[in-house]
Amino acid sequence: MSLPPSRRAAAVLLGVAALAPLIVRDSFVLDSLILILMWGALSAAWNVAGGYAGQVSLGHAAFFGIGAYSAALMTARFQQSPWLGLVLGVVLSLAAGGAIGYLSNRLRGPYFALSTIAFSQVLLIGASRWRGFTAGSEGIPVPFRPGVWTLGLGHVAWVYVALVLAVLCYAVEIWLEGSRIGYQLAGIREDEDAAEALGIASRRLKVFAVTLSAALTSVGGTLWAQYVGFVDPFYVFSIDLSIRFALNTIIGGLGTALGPFLGSILITSLETYLRATFSGFKTGFAGIYLVIYGTALILVVRFAPEGLIGLAGRFGAWRARADA
Amino acid sequence: MLTLERVTKRFGGLTAVREVSLHVRQGDLLGIIGPNGAGKTTLFNVISGYYRPDGGRVVFAGRDMAGLPPHVICRLGLTRTFQLVKPFGNLSVVDNAMIGALTRLPSVSAARLEAERVIETCGLAPHAAARARALPIGLRKRLEVARALATRPRLLLLDEAMAGLNPSELVGxxxxxxxxxxxxxxxxxxxxxxxxxxxxxxxxxxxxxxEAIAEGTPGEIASDRRVIDAYLGEEFVLAQA
Structure with a gap:
């Protein structure tokens, strides 16, 4: 096999995730695995716009929330299948992603990021105030009805649902790395004026990347809400969540297919471990994961500016030299 | 092939390009010279679609290009390079050229072959796998040309491709x-x-x-009184003698 090391690592990691539920039955471990896969997939979805196309969004919670609410309202208010909610969420996110991409087309760098934050905040206010329909700031409990059509599943089944999502997002990343559009997006990311001069319709492609990323994020939002069973507007539309997608990716390796998953493995497992460890303490540790993010980010920027992927690459080169 | 009719570009009160007319035929090699701030790069930005002219017309291959964005102009066969080079810094030299080639060739493998050919032409083959930002300025200038060439232009606009090169790079x-x-x-x-x-x-x-104050062969330009006054100075005339 002549696959590059990062592809082989991805195959191993996904394989381990697929086999784990056959061996481990501990619900805490399976829950951690599901969250690692989901946050990894969502960070990969963010990476499509933020890493590959250089459209760094800090408002991706908007699309996550659209997906979460679409399915939650579909099941709680209309007694329909969450799968219909998933489709509705994707449609709404395609529209919202297209609109935000189009409207902020002239904005670059921090200005684009600011406009995405504003967008997610507008949705947060809308969802938390529209009491009659969304139940406002109280949030919506997602009814649990056993079955695949209703997404009322056990931990083992959820591992495979999360795995499918992870493989889907990873496959989109791999497709971008080898396709014409992926190269053109890389050109836009590196220098938009130069890309235009070389015949690349940068505005249209930026909208495409943001829209694709939004749709995948919405799917993740739907599945997360159905798994967790509760949609709180202050969580699903929060800036914290948007930052989580970005930081997982930056810590793992921006613009690399495996990076978002590596970031998620590190951050999510640390977070769930610490939450379990300190759950006995009533106060003080609620925000511990923010401390983890901060510390991890500082360490990465200082010692591995290209993320864990870059670190692994340097280690590989060092070992090759040591062998020679 | 390319005709400029009384093209004007203003920035507020400053007229950067004033009623410039010129004509480029198939096979020409036209030079544009002038002191700093003469409006050379502004003129390129107008021709290549980065600025919209405030007056006059730019006609390329029989088509009025007013309002067309740069990427459409490139696809029509007119590609420009930048004076301040804009490499895709984190990508390899061959990927840089490939992104240009993909404009004409939808297939990634065909574009890669084209990119390798162009890099060979431009003498960058030994650096094909290097990251663009790691190249010294002389090679970056070549990469700028290679990338533009990969789009298969009929008309290529080179903005100070020779500035900052040492004598041997200049010859190359x-x-x-x-x-x-x-x-x-x-x-x-x-x-x-x-x-x-x-x-x-x-x-x-x-x-x-x-303003375009003179046009002619290099010999005519070098002996043109207005040009000498405006730009070349007495020293150049003496140096020529």
Missing amino acids: MIELIRRLHADGVTLIVIEHIMAAMMRLARRIVVLHHG
Whole structure:
């Protein structure tokens, strides 16, 4: 096999995730695995716009929330299948992603990021105030009805649902790395004026990347809400969540297919471990994961500016030299 | 092939380009010279679609280009390079050229072959796998040309491709531009370095304060009174003598 090391690592990691539920039955471990896969997939979805196309969004919670609410309202208010909610969420996110991409087309760098934050905040206010329909700031409990059509599943089944999502997002990343559009997006990311001069319709492609990323994020939002069973507007539309997608990716390796998953493995497992460890303490540790993010980010920027992927690459080169 | 009719570009109260007219035929190698701030790069930005002219017309291949964005103009066959080079810094040299090639060739594998060919032409083959930002300025200038060439332009606009090069790099770049011209690419070259321009261009237009004050062969330009007053100075005349 002549696959590059990062592809082989991805195959191993996904394989381990697929086999784990056959061996481990501990619900805490399976829950951690599901969250690692989901946050990894969502960070990969963010990476499509933020890493590959250089459209760094800090408002991706908007699309996550659209997906979460679409399915939650579909099941709680209309007694329909969450799968219909998933489709509705994707449609709404395609529209919202297209609109935000189009409207902020002239904005670059921090200005684009600011406009995405504003967008997610507008949705947060809308969802938390529209009491009659969304139940406002109280949030919506997602009814649990056993079955695949209703997404009322056990931990083992959820591992495979999360795995499918992870493989889907990873496959989109791999497709971008080898396709014409992926190269053109890389050109836009590196220098938009130069890309235009070389015949690349940068505005249209930026909208495409943001829209694709939004749709995948919405799917993740739907599945997360159905798994967790509760949609709180202050969580699903929060800036914290948007930052989580970005930081997982930056810590793992921006613009690399495996990076978002590596970031998620590190951050999510640390977070769930610490939450379990300190759950006995009533106060003080609620925000511990923010401390983890901060510390991890500082360490990465200082010692591995290209993320864990870059670190692994340097280690590989060092070992090759040591062998020679 | 390319016709400019009384093209004007203003920035507030400043007229950067004033009623410039010129005509480029298939196979030309036109030079544009002028002191700093004469409006050379502004003129390129108007021709290549980055600025919309405030007056006059730009006609390329029989088509009025007013309001067309740069990527459409590139697809029509007119590609420009930048004076301040804009490499895709984190990508390899061959990927840089490939992104240009993908404009004409939808298939990634065909574009890669084309990119390798162009890199060979531009003498960058030994650096194909290097990251663009790791290249010294002389090679970055070549990469800028290679990338533009990969889009298969009929008319190529080079904005100070020779500025900042050492003497041996300069010779190499002059050779490269001559080769491209011989291969059938029509060129407009902006340059600061008079000596190089005199050896390269068939025809030269002189810009001064945004106006085209003279046009002619290198010999005619070098002896034109207005040009000497505006730009070349007495020393150049003495040096020529």
